[in-house]
Amino acid sequence: MVVKIEETKFDTCVSQYGRLIFTICLRFTQDYFAAEDLTQDTFLAAYRGLSSFDGGNLKAWLVKIAANKCRDHLKSAARRIQPTDDSELAAAARAEGPETEIIERDTEERLLRACSRLKEPYATVARQYFCERIPIAEICGTGQNLRTVQTQVYRAKMMLRTVWKEEFS
Secondary structure (H helix, E strand, O other): OHHHHHHHHHHHHHHHHHHHHHHHHHHHHOOHHHHHHHHHHHHHHHHHHHHHOOOOOHHHHHHHHHHHHHHHHHHOHHHHOOOOOHHHHHHHHHHOOHHHHHHHHHHHHHHHHHHHOOOOOHHHHHHHHHHOOOOHHHHHHHOOOHHHHHHHHHHHHHHHHHHHHHHHO
């Protein structure tokens, strides 16, 4: 019976404070997708620690968890790695020889096949963004909302990971 009470508290907690926690994470990171991930991490940590929650101020407890998750994210070594310039990558790829070109072509074909297995609108957005390399801003030029397209790209990426693992692993 205790589990039901905790699940009820958790459902209420997510519906009541979800937007607040997302906004806090977005303000910290300035990255929509990182904020989504950190919001999920916050509620996952809250769910795991719900049994140790003293019953005080739930909102303050969640905000503290979110702030700590965001600080950890901003401090992480993986986030500080500077990506190399695209021209440097292209030069390195050309320098490696014809094997690299064949591998790239094969990867692009596999990616296109994986995109075609997604449901609409994710198949179209994935093809445009990942295969044709059209920036999100240009995809939005078709009259779609920026956040909608960002969400579709994010979800398509998650779906592509699943399809890729199923088909090519």
